[in-house]
Amino acid sequence: MKSQLKIYNTLAREKQVFEPQVEGHVGLYVCGPTVYSDVHLGNCRTFICFDVVHRYLVYLGYKVRYVRNITDVGHLVDDQDDGEDKIAKRAKLMELEPMEVVQHYTNGFHEMMDIFNCNRPSIEPTATGHIVEQIEMVQQILDKGFAYESNGSVYFDVKKYSESYPYGELSGRILEDLRSGTRELDGQSEKKDSLDFAIWKAASEEHIMRWNSPWGEGFPGWHLECSVMSQKYLGKTFDIHGGGMDLKFPHHECEIAQSVASYGTSPVRYWMHTNMVTVNGEKMGKSNGNSIMPDELFTGNHELLTKGYSPMALRFFILQSHYSNNFDISNDALQASEKGYQRLMNAYKVLQGLAYATNGTEVSEAEEQEVQKLIEQCHERMNDDFNTAETIAVLFDMSKKINSYNEKKLPISSISQETFESLKKTFTEFVRDVLGLKEEDAGDSGLTDELIGFILEMRNASRERKDWATSDQIRDKLTELKIQVKDGKEGVSWTVG
């Protein structure tokens, strides 16, 4: 009766029914941030989307081991800085220890994830914490004959590998096409083939982050850490590997090659890729210089924005589109989402205070079925490749019902108590546990409640006297303070924002 979870598997290029490798358990690996600068909104989108994936798997009852790495060994920057280690470069600039830089941005990343209400992963391994394992893997790949040493660096032999295994399957690359498109890069002369990639790189004089290895002092290659750490914590083959689209090639492709080369099996059963955040249609990226930082969104301190938007409004905004589509930021869209978010959370709040009651009205079969269908749809939509946009649409349909019950426009007893409780449970759990949205209150103690309660009592007294001038003055002042007064049939209520 219940639909099954389907995931769009990048490797298969189609939606597939999700069946975990081990019944009841899911191994989930997500490529984490490179901690040499503050996370921008594009990074946040990916992590928020996978937070929902994680949350929904947990909601479905799976025991999930969620591994998300921290890349704290620098990767090569671009042609402009002679292949200097990113983290080392930043460290010199700021006259700090590399690990100090790493710690600084790791802390910032964690804070941002908390602000966005993202659950912490089960394990958050760092690349620098797994140097030994990475050296071991390099050795294994060498032993299998799929890599060679050159000037203290070790390169993966793509040509050799492609003779035994397919290379480029995930991203749909063809070796010849890749070759024709290659540019001259640093270290190209050390390679046998332009397509070969470093799995261990010899450290130059000024390179601060360096470790001893059988091939001399150096640091691990760009793609190795994920292969090593996913295998260590999730096994040689695990269920889901996620990351941004831009990692598909070469990062994920190389990961597959490394794993296959060292122990012969493909590491991942379902590959998931989130699409990019764009600004005016252009990909947001560190190197594009068009990054919008979360703080700029919160404060509104950005040329694109007329005002600030709360973290939860932003989270809601992100979840209103599907993770696989690109996602353009604009002030108008944000504004629309903010309003929608407030409407949804208002219904959430109303529902929490709503109790079932029979008032002699008979249960309507049509209403009963309609509500039950909505409940079912929530699950169906999430099961359809985590379609949060559609799920939210269903939640809005539910909101209409909830508000109608609350306003007594529709008798709550038009549905059975059982259905009502089921609606309440589903709506609450989907908003709070699956989508990870939470109410954003003024954030202080009960004092505010008490004070506003008192002020509203005063206003009611003046209203009873028909002293409209005073009552309006109170309401206007509260509105000015961003407190909205709502005169309902059952008395007065208020909300912030």
Next chain:
RNA sequence: GGUCGGAUGGCCGAGCGGCUAGGCACUGGUCUGCAAAACCAGGUACACCGGUUCGAGUCCGGUUCCGACCUCCA
């Protein structure tokens, strides 16, 4: 150049062979001392040209425009 993806109403954004997506904005109504909120109702759509089909935003072919990856990137 190669590979892949996209073009949906005033804005955002789902859907992808027939069944109202949804949100925001707008209009009318209910409620209210007036408002707000809430509720009800309403309109506007699938880039272009062909084709397949009883029926196509939805499938196929072509055209135009846009983007991503091929180099670190979520």
